[in-house]
Amino acid sequence: QSALTQPASVSGSPGQSIIISCAGTSADVGNYNLVSWYQHHPGEAPKLMIYEDTNRPSGVSHRFSGSRSGNTASLTISGLQAEDEANYHCCSYAGSSTWVFGGGTKLTVL
């Protein structure tokens, strides 16, 4: 199972919007509506931000949104805030009760 492909880093200024892509294959991202996104501040527990491609768990800011087109999923963060600076990981269900993660993207808020 190959890892999903994410950019190593993205950056943006406060108030701007950024998009983090997550490229998979027809065996994972493209085959299921089951991509999730996690925010991870170093030293803390990862936090679920998006599930089932586009859904936000209760308590997650509306500034976070997810989408998917074919084999590529995306996480959009609008109105960037300093506290959004973190590592972001995408994950896709890959069938037969297995999952695959991306390599992670470091978001820097300038």
Place this chain on the structure above:
Amino acid sequence: EVQLVESGGGLIQPGGSLRLSCAASGVTVSPNYITWVRQAPGKGLEWVSFTSGGDKSFYAESVKGRFTISRDTSKSTLYLQMNSLRAEDTAVYYCATVSSNAFYTWGQGTMVTVSS
């Protein structure tokens, strides 16, 4: 609200064994659907294993045959038995609840270092 606490990490020599624990609290019934995810130093998250309760457990190819999940329902605790450990198993290991094929509640993680 469920809370998860991992323990059992430490320094172990290559070829050795270690058992990690994932204790659930804050709920009257332990969650059945639990996954283990790890993060090696400087790397991304890697899915390791998943259990849906009972005897059903699933593993990443990288650990299949070496890692085994078990559960003690009386203690609301899930275990990850890790045998034949390798340097590449060095990572922070997290357990998390699973719902809608996503990982909802995570523990703080426990560090496993495989080194001679």
